[in-house]
Amino acid sequence: MQYRRLGSSGLQLSALSFGAWVTFGNQVGRSEARNLIATAWDHGVNFFDNAEAYANGEAERVMGDVIADLRLPRDGYCVSSKVFFGSADKPGPTQRGLSRKHVTEACHAALKRLRVDHLDLYFCHRPDPDTPIAETVGAMDALIRQGKVLYWGTSEWSAAQIREAARIARDRHLHPPTMEQPQYNLLHRSRVELEYAPLYAELGLGTTTWSPLASGLLTGKYNEGVAADTRLGQEGNAWLQRLVLGEQKEQRIEKARRFSALAAQLGEAPSQLAIAWCLRNPHVSTVMLGASNPAQLIENLGALELVQRYDEGTWARLEAAAGK
Numbered sequence: 001m002q003y004r005r006l007g008s009s010g011l012q013l014s015a016l017s018f019g020a021w022v023t024f025g026n027q028v029g030r031s032e033a034r035n036l037i038a039t040a041w042d043h044g045v046n047f048f049d050n051a052e053a054y055a056n057g058e059a060e061r062v063m064g065d066v067i068a069d070l071r072l073p074r075d076g077y078c079v080s081s082k083v084f085f086g087s088a089d090k091p092g093p094t095q096r097g098l099s100r101k102h103v104t105e106a107c108h109a110a111l112k113r114l115r116v117d118h119l120d121l122y123f124c125h126r127p128d129p130d131t132p133i134a135e136t137v138g139a140m141d142a143l144i145r146q147g148k149v150l151y152w153g154t155s156e157w158s159a160a161q162i163r164e165a166a167r168i169a170r171d172r173h174l175h176p177p178t179m180e181q182p183q184y185n186l187l188h189r190s191r192v193e194l195e196y197a198p199l200y201a202e203l204g205l206g207t208t209t210w211s212p213l214a215s216g217l218l219t220g221k222y223n224e225g226v227a228a229d230t231r232l233g234q235e236g237n238a239w240l241q242r243l244v245l246g247e248q249k250e251q252r253i254e255k256a257r258r259f260s261a262l263a264a265q266l267g268e269a270p271s272q273l274a275i276a277w278c279l280r281n282p283h284v285s286t287v288m289l290g291a292s293n294p295a296q297l298i299e300n301l302g303a304l305e306l307v308q309r310y311d312e313g314t315w316a317r318l319e320a321a322a323g324k
């Protein structure tokens with residue numbers, strides 16, 4: 001495993017990390033979750049990502065139970081939570097958002113579910129138009145000063161919103177955001193590569209990127225369409241299909257076909273190549289992986305070996321196949 005600093009902070013995260021989105025509490029039971037966490041840990045993964053909204057808090061409960069069962073040393077791993085959507089099935093107005101009340105109480109609930117006394121990373125899962133950014137910055141600063149959070153950041157905020165949060169923190173001598181958690185893959189690039197570009201040097205911003213495989217699209221599994229027994233085709237996942245395919249379903253599937261065809265010419269698994277491509281970006285602190293079984297996770301962890309295998313020309317061909 002390789003380890004990278006989280007932006008300009010001193011925290012070293014594994015270049016590949018493991019997230020519980022969609023799987024824990026939904027697709028994956030407790031026993032398989034234990035196998036996945038153990039496999040990740042055995043391969044050097046030291047960052048485990050979660051959120052209050054994942055399976056309405058069940059993903060955090062499963063992860064906390066598994067980590068406690070495996071007796072991982074608390075000083076050897078990092079765990080995160082994210083706040084905004086709430087953990088209730090139908091959250092009320094004080095059970096969601098980024099108010100001081102919900103940011104604080106959601107942190108306490110995540111600590112209990114994850115069975116830890118502090119969160120290493122705590123993210124604002126989305127911007128909240130109903131809460132002043134200054135209020136959220138103050139709430140995060142208070143949690144850090146209380147020792148309940150070590151680093152706070154954002155997820156899918158605009159560059160302007162992140163810059164405003166940093167300005168408020170600087171002006172008021174509060175802890176600024178350290179990291180952003182954006183989607184980043186061959187089909188979704190502009191925010192990480194263009195919008196955030198000035199922030200890496202200006203703020204020392206780190207990134208914990210999600211969906212390197214575009215929810216499986218870049219593995220080739222949807223080359224013949226979206227079957228009912230796949231993640232995007234499952235009942236209740238229409239929202240995820242809209243997120244991944246958008247209004248240009250056929251065009252995006254065709255890009256995935258071209259990418260997987262070139263991967264086959266190279267003799268490589270398309271999933272590994274897609275993850276390795278993300279790792280080549282020096283502004284990516286860690287690429288978060290999701291998996292439903294250990295074999296899948298082990299294959300994806302093999303992406304580390306591909307980063308230096310190909311020259312710039314080959315990577316340019318892969319980018320062109322996916323539609324630069």
